[in-house]
Amino acid sequence: EAQVTQNPRYLITVTGKKLTVTCSQNMNHEYMSWYRQDPGLGLRQIYYSMNVEVTDKGDVPEGYKVSRKEKRNFPLILESPSPNQTSLYFCASSFSGYNQPQHFGDGTRLSIL
Amino acid sequence: DQQVKQNSPSLSVQEGRISILNCDYTNSMFDYFLWYKKYPAEGPTFLISISSIKDKNEDGRFTVFLNKSAKHLSLHIVPSQPGDSAVYFCAASDLNAGNNRKLIWGLGTSLAVNP
Numbered sequence: 124e125a126q127v128t129q130n131p132r133y134l135i136t137v138t139g140k141k142l143t144v145t146c147s148q149n150m151n152h153e154y155m156s157w158y159r160q161d162p163g164l165g166l167r168q169i170y171y172s173m174n175v176e177v178t179d180k181g182d183v184p185e186g187y188k189v190s191r192k193e194k195r196n197f198p199l200i201l202e203s204p205s206p207n208q209t210s211l212y213f214c215a216s217s218f219s220g221y222n223q224p225q226h227f228g229d230g231t232r233l234s235i236l
Numbered sequence: 237d238q239q240v241k242q243n244s245p246s247l248s249v250q251e252g253r254i255s256i257l258n259c260d261y262t263n264s265m266f267d268y269f270l271w272y273k274k275y276p277a278e279g280p281t282f283l284i285s286i287s288s289i290k291d292k293n294e295d296g297r298f299t300v301f302l303n304k305s306a307k308h309l310s311l312h313i314v315p316s317q318p319g320d321s322a323v324y325f326c327a328a329s330d331l332n333a334g335n336n337r338k339l340i341w342g343l344g345t346s347l348a349v350n351p
Binding site for chain 2: 221
């Protein structure tokens, strides 16, 4: 089954404690992306990757890091999480770009206390 | 400033009737539009798209209409079914924006289809 898998689905943690949200896709997609969804602000892109070893900033990259060492995985790293990073996060992938239909994971709800 | 606006946060429709979800945009350079559907506790799923060279695209019960002069698009669902109850997002992009290419999302409209 074609899917994008995010882990964990839920996480409550404290300020400053490094965390990683993993994302994996099994569709051999070139393009992967991270979004956060906040009330009243909609979906905002954090980082995206056009291919292995190619990543670029989205609209709200501050406080986040990503890596794309292999095609299927695109982890999101919060080196020193802060309360303003409490949000619902989605990973997505598509065949070749942002305007292709994107497949989304089921989301990760992060709470930073 | 919202470049893609879904002015109705929610919509309630009777099963079997037509659902019309609206989306307005401000950037005349947008030339590709997508609709996504989202159920609770799941990620958005792609529904239908339309390029600015067309004014209508149809896929089964779903039709998207584009009015470029009014900078308006709408998603029609006919007939509506209870399983269509979800949040619908409109998204737009400028395919010629070079390095500034990105997808701009609306805030979504929550559709409830009542049996």
